[in-house]
Amino acid sequence: MSDRAPQPVERRLPTEESRQLVALVRDIVSKEIAPRAAEEEEAGVFPREVFTLLSEAGLLGLPYDSALGGGDQPYEVYLQVLEELAAARLTVGLGVSVHSLSCHALAGYGTDEQRAAHLPAMLSGGLLGAYCLSEPASGSDAASLRTRAVRDGNDWVITGTKAWITHGGVADFCTVLARTGVDGPRGITAFLVPGDAEGLNAALPEKKMGMKGSPTAQLNFDGVRVGDDRRIGEEGQGFAIALSALDSGRLGIAACAIGVAQAALDEAVRYATDRRQFGRPIADFQGLRFMLADMATQIEAGRALYLEAARLRDAGQPFSRQAAMAKLFCTDAAMRVTTDAVQVLGGYGYTLDFPVERLMREAKVLQIVEGTNQIQRMVIARHLAGPETR
Structure with missing residues (x-):
């Protein structure tokens, strides 16, 4: 097999600070997360030290106020960080998303005294x-x-x-x-x-x-x-608080799903350009080339959808419908892309020697958490046609 690394996703980031932030994340991923991901997932090892490192690097509170320990980053940037983390190891990417979700209620609805007392430790004090x-x-x-x-x-x-x-x-x-x-x-x-x-x-x-x-x-x-x-x-007021948090959390799941799908596509392309059958790389065969093209298109469409929803959120505009759409589309796309990646690798894709079987198993849960995809369809339909009649 080739040791050729996939090309990093080209990010459209709004500031030099955000570009440096993503560069930092990629450095942490390459040194601290990716090398141990497969082994630790198979063994069921929870990487608490990684979350401690992410907290020390200021990555556990990115979308929150810096005065309270956050990173002052727009959701558009935060979600792209999640995608990078999830592509390396979903346990980490989803874990950061859940942690951010757990801080949402206090940050959005707590008193000034409550936020000052608790948020600094929650966002940058090593807590989870x-x-x-x-x-x-x-x-x-x-x-x-x-x-x-x-x-x-x-x-x-x-x-x-x-x-x-x-x-x-x-x-x-x-x-x-x-x-x-x-x-x-x-x-x-x-x-x-x-x-x-x-x-x-x-x-x-x-x-x-x-x-x-x-x-x-x-x-x-x-x-x-x-x-x-x-x-x-x-x-x-708790249920309204919960629904508000879930709208943002669904965007986190969407970003994680695209990260998982991107990792699967990268592995499929790497394998297809290296594996030779009938005297040439299997990537030369039209049936497989079209499959890779479809996978890439689903990923790009999903990424555009979650980023547009994030920009609405950052602008203070309603984004609940777009969040449900992003969660629905991105997680369904991740399931399709990871399944196709296993198919591209053939028998090898079904073994533990390659990461695509793990990515396929991980993609499934993303269609369930933060509201099943059937619930997302209900949310979208209510925005279009109003509540169901009883």
């Missing part, structure tokens, strides 16, 4: 976050969550179980959505809970088909007590 919305019986129907927070004087006591939590058991803090009032979306409130709070326990990590290095676990809240100063926003 988890986002606790889903439950065993409420995934897509998040408004039916059952975890309950009951006021006790100046405290809240949280009881219930959260499921499918990325960084479950290793997170230093959790943004938790709990029911404080009536059934439905109006009775939900957001809280910031320390990862070592008494009564907070993680179940054994789920055994997954991909992303084995990223711990996904249930979190059990057994009478976890937090002060009212850790309530984020108003009582009953």
